[in-house]
Amino acid sequence: MNAEKPSYMREVLETREMELNMGPQHPATHGVYRAILTLDGERIMKLNSVVGYLHRGIEKWAEYRTYQQGVPIYDRLDYLGAVLNNHGIVGAVEKLLQLEVPRKAEYQRVICDELQRLASHLMWFATHALDIGAMSVLFYGVREREPIMDLFEAHFGQRLLPNAYPIGGCRLDFPKGWTEACRKFLKALKPRIDDYETLLTGNRMWRQRTIGVGVISKEDAIAYGLSGPTLRGSGVCFDVRRSIPYSAYPEFDFEIPLGTNGDVFDRYLCRMKEMRQSIRIIEQALDGMPEGDLKGKAPKIMRAPMGEVYFTVEAAKGQLGYYIVSDGTDKPYRLHIKSPSFINLQGLNRMSEGALIADMVAIIGSIDIVLGEVDR
Amino acid sequence: MEAISKFIRMITFPELFKGMAVTAKYFFQRKVTEQYPDQKTILPYRTKGKLHVDIDKCISLCRFCEKVCPEGCIKVFPPPKELAKTDKRPVEFYINQEHCLHCGMCVDSCSTGAIHHSDEYELVVIDFKELLGDKETLPYDMIKKHYRWNYLENVPVKIKDSPLKEEEKSQ
Amino acid sequence: MADEKETTAAPAAPAPPKKGWEPTGEIAESDASKALLEKFAGFAAPVKNLAKEPTVMVKKEKLVEALEYLKSDPQHLFDYLSDMTAVHYPDNDKKIMTVYHLYSTSRKDSIRVKCELDEGEACPTCVGVWPAANWMEREAFDLMGVAFEGHPDLRRILMPDEWEGHPLRKEYPLGGPQEEEIRSNKYGKPQLLPDDLEEARKIIEEGRNER
Numbered sequence: 187m188n189a190e191k192p193s194y195m196r197e198v199l200e201t202r203e204m205e206l207n208m209g210p211q212h213p214a215t216h217g218v219y220r221a222i223l224t225l226d227g228e229r230i231m232k233l234n235s236v237v238g239y240l241h242r243g244i245e246k247w248a249e250y251r252t253y254q255q256g257v258p259i260y261d262r263l264d265y266l267g268a269v270l271n272n273h274g275i276v277g278a279v280e281k282l283l284q285l286e287v288p289r290k291a292e293y294q295r296v297i298c299d300e301l302q303r304l305a306s307h308l309m310w311f312a313t314h315a316l317d318i319g320a321m322s323v324l325f326y327g328v329r330e331r332e333p334i335m336d337l338f339e340a341h342f343g344q345r346l347l348p349n350a351y352p353i354g355g356c357r358l359d360f361p362k363g364w365t366e367a368c369r370k371f372l373k374a375l376k377p378r379i380d381d382y383e384t385l386l387t388g389n390r391m392w393r394q395r396t397i398g399v400g401v402i403s404k405e406d407a408i409a410y411g412l413s414g415p416t417l418r419g420s421g422v423c424f425d426v427r428r429s430i431p432y433s434a435y436p437e438f439d440f441e442i443p444l445g446t447n448g449d450v451f452d453r454y455l456c457r458m459k460e461m462r463q464s465i466r467i468i469e470q471a472l473d474g475m476p477e478g479d480l481k482g483k484a485p486k487i488m489r490a491p492m493g494e495v496y497f498t499v500e501a502a503k504g505q506l507g508y509y510i511v512s513d514g515t516d517k518p519y520r521l522h523i524k525s526p527s528f529i530n531l532q533g534l535n536r537m538s539e540g541a542l543i544a545d546m547v548a549i550i551g552s553i554d555i556v557l558g559e560v561d562r
Numbered sequence: 563m564e565a566i567s568k569f570i571r572m573i574t575f576p577e578l579f580k581g582m583a584v585t586a587k588y589f590f591q592r593k594v595t596e597q598y599p600d601q602k603t604i605l606p607y608r609t610k611g612k613l614h615v616d617i618d619k620c621i622s623l624c625r626f627c628e629k630v631c632p633e634g635c636i637k638v639f640p641p642p643k644e645l646a647k648t649d650k651r652p653v654e655f656y657i658n659q660e661h662c663l664h665c666g667m668c669v670d671s672c673s674t675g676a677i678h679h680s681d682e683y684e685l686v687v688i689d690f691k692e693l694l695g696d697k698e699t700l701p702y703d704m705i706k707k708h709y710r711w712n713y714l715e716n717v718p719v720k721i722k723d724s725p726l727k728e729e730e731k732s733q
Numbered sequence: 734m735a736d737e738k739e740t741t742a743a744p745a746a747p748a749p750p751k752k753g754w755e756p757t758g759e760i761a762e763s764d765a766s767k768a769l770l771e772k773f774a775g776f777a778a779p780v781k782n783l784a785k786e787p788t789v790m791v792k793k794e795k796l797v798e799a800l801e802y803l804k805s806d807p808q809h810l811f812d813y814l815s816d817m818t819a820v821h822y823p824d825n826d827k828k829i830m831t832v833y834h835l836y837s838t839s840r841k842d843s844i845r846v847k848c849e850l851d852e853g854e855a856c857p858t859c860v861g862v863w864p865a866a867n868w869m870e871r872e873a874f875d876l877m878g879v880a881f882e883g884h885p886d887l888r889r890i891l892m893p894d895e896w897e898g899h900p901l902r903k904e905y906p907l908g909g910p911q912e913e914e915i916r917s918n919k920y921g922k923p924q925l926l927p928d929d930l931e932e933a934r935k936i937i938e939e940g941r942n943e944r
Contacts, residue, residue: 520901
């Protein structure tokens with residue numbers, strides 16, 4: 187270390203590494219996350235993450251509830267993408283019990299999933315830009331998210347944590363006028379995303395803050411197990427909707443946006459492009475909505491044979507997996523949640539090596555963590 | 563030539579003015595913020611608010627709501643066996659709104675539609691013990707006018723609604 | 734808490750006899766699982782699965798070697814560790830089982846590898862194969878009490894450092910160390926009320942009066 191310094195500095199000034207504590211009550215860590223940074227001047231030498239402040243023991247809790255009873259609690263994992271969490275657990279139990287889901291219900295799930303993905307990405311967009319210093323974007327992002335919450339409230343009855351799907355299908359059809367309201371919202375959203383991109387993508391301050399910051403290479407991204415837009419920003423084409431197809435996703439035509447450099451800017455672009463793809467999927471699903479039954483044939487008492495399943499969905503943050511071990515009773519014997527934020531946060535160590543301390547906030551924002559999901 | 567245009571772009575910040583144009587565009591549009599305590603929103607028909615129980619409709623012996631509740635908020639006391647042949651109404655019914663997740667699974671499982679949500683969402687109280695509802699306090703209060711039942715097909719009337727919700731009322 | 738309630742509406746089915754956990758279903762095979770079974774004959778065995786996911790049980794001695802083989806062999810290329818966790822089976826002979834879900838981003842194929850351990854036995858770490866396993870193994874250590882041999886930074890991650898016990902083990906109560914206290918505080922938790930109405934009313938009245 188000392189050898190790199192100019193000689194007068196070595197002799198006169200005593201230099202040493204400094205430890206800086208960031209969080210747990212830092213506004214830019216998106217929750218109660220603590221980072222202990224070892225600094226050399228303004229460069230980050232080492233990052234030590236401390237998580238677990240929001241640990242609620244959901245995996246233990248699940249072992250004491252029946253399969254149906256457990257469903258609403260998983261909304262609380264990633265509270266900005268509650269419907270997607272719900273799809274994960276419902277899909278896992280359906281896989282375990284080998285239940286058939288009606289095609290109409292699958293379409294309805296796809297529509298609500300993609301709306302939730304839009305809402306989650308809009309919230310990320312708002313807060314990430316605020317972290318870097320673009321204040322007005324916060325208002326735009328939250329404003330666009332509000333109609334989605336209204337649509338959820340009209341359909342599910344709840345805004346944030348709707349307990350969206352029961353096991354085996356969907357509860358109720360869309361209310362009258364919902365489809366039109368949804369189309370109207372999507373039509374209004376498309377030009378607005380373009381507007382927001384003019385605010386940020388071409389903005390030279392934004393580009394200077396994000397390009398070349400928090401770089402993670404393709405090989406490292408895979409090795410660190412990143413998923414979602416954080417992985418795709420590095421140019422790895424891994425999207426659960428396409429790679430391990432579930433629900434009605436194989437029936438839709440959509441692209442998987444990829445980045446090239448794996449920096450903050452590429453991850454930002456990936457998510458912005460993903461929002462456009464989500465709109466495309468919703469429009470296709472609304473057009474091709476099949477007729478038929480919504481509620482599948484789900485038994486009232488769900489007893490699964492002894493065995494295990496692993497089911498993954500593409501949540502807004504990445505690959506969300508549920509691993510259920512069943513022991514023949516109506517409660518899961520063991521339920522493990524592979525939460526994308528937890529694994530993506532691990533990659534932060536790699537991304538922040540050698541970064542400036544001012545860029546730390548940008549990098550944390552770009553991996554889009556929700557601490558409810560990290561800590562479970 | 564290119565260098566000059568690049569230089570002009572560098573000193574004039576065109577992208578900043580573009581961004582400001584976007585902001586200016588939205589400045590003159592309709593405001594979307596609702597002034598909450600002064601201006602109450604009209605909630606849609608399916609809102610999962612406070613739970614209410616129609617005691618006369620409840621058949622109490624099934625206790626489906628009690629079994630399906632993930633937080634164990636509900637406790638039903640069915641009548642004694644001799645009485646249950648003629649009168650199936652519960653002797654006592656406790657719902658603790660303090661622990662309620664508003665997931666709506668009790669409403670789904672109820673076969674008679676006795677338990678239902680209202681759009682009463684202001685559940686902040688001074689003493690948390692007020693949130694324990696029993697047989698007297700649980701039935702739906704028809705005198706409070708803008709609250710109504712929802713989620714099930716038996717729908718009481720609502721006073722005024724937005725277009726999306728108007729159509730629903732006629733369902 | 735909820736386990737005190739009746740769980741089913743139907744007439745109570747006889748409780749399954751207490752025995753070890755054993756998966757049911759069919760043995761699913763893929764090219765990768767066949768190759769793995771062939772290469773590590775004697776150390777690997779196929780496992781039944783409900784949803785036809787290829788599953789292989791590998792012995793502890795050859796675990797890291799098998800994972801390394803699956804990752805680097807050009808035929809398999811399982812380069813992505815999707816999930817890693819541990820399960821506690823107190824009624825089995827081997828009480829701890831670690832589970833690895835692997836995925837190949839280039840071949841779009843997945844496989845599950847499992848490893849059985851005795852109580853208190855350390856599992857070989859696979860941090861050297863995938864850095865992603867670092868936090869996953871820390872989590873398994875924290876919540877399940879599985880030690881990982883050769884792990885660079887084996888500390889608690891979700892629970893506080895001074896916590897006693899490993900919460901996801903089967904003998905650990907749901908309420909944790911305060912289990913008794915939680916169960917004795919009956920007011921405001923209707924699921925803990927007795928079935929007798931008079932007693933229930935008495936408890937509720939007591940709760941209402943106390944300040």
